Amino acid sequence: MSYPVCLGDATSSGGRVVSCQLARTHTINGKPPAVLGDKATCPLHAGEFAFIEGNPTRKLNGIPVVLHGHRLACGCQGVASHAMNVRVI
Template sequence: MSYPVCLGDATSSGGRVVSCQLAGTHTLNGKPPAVLGDKATCPLHAGEFAFIEGHPSRK
């Protein structure tokens, strides 16, 4: 089972989710969920990058 990625969650490279368009309107277990276009940091590639894909039923 996969779980939704939320604001502040760690990435596999050691980065963190840093922006969520749904902040202030939606929460899952007290944290806003990340959706397409939200951003996470990546220490391996030295930057902040947008999510470009996700689960097809979650927009």
């Protein structure tokens, strides 16, 4: 099972998710989930990059949810902070 990446979660390069466009309306265990287009920092590539992958069948407000392992524009991956059983429909 893949887990959702949320605001503040890490990236594979040691960065952090810094923006979640659905932060005002959606939370998972108190944290806003990342969706396609949200951004994270990347120290390896020295910048802030958007998520370019999301699950096409798990969406919030019609936008694909970013799951563990989905990639940023720089090529690094989102890392879900904890394993939990969340159903996103």
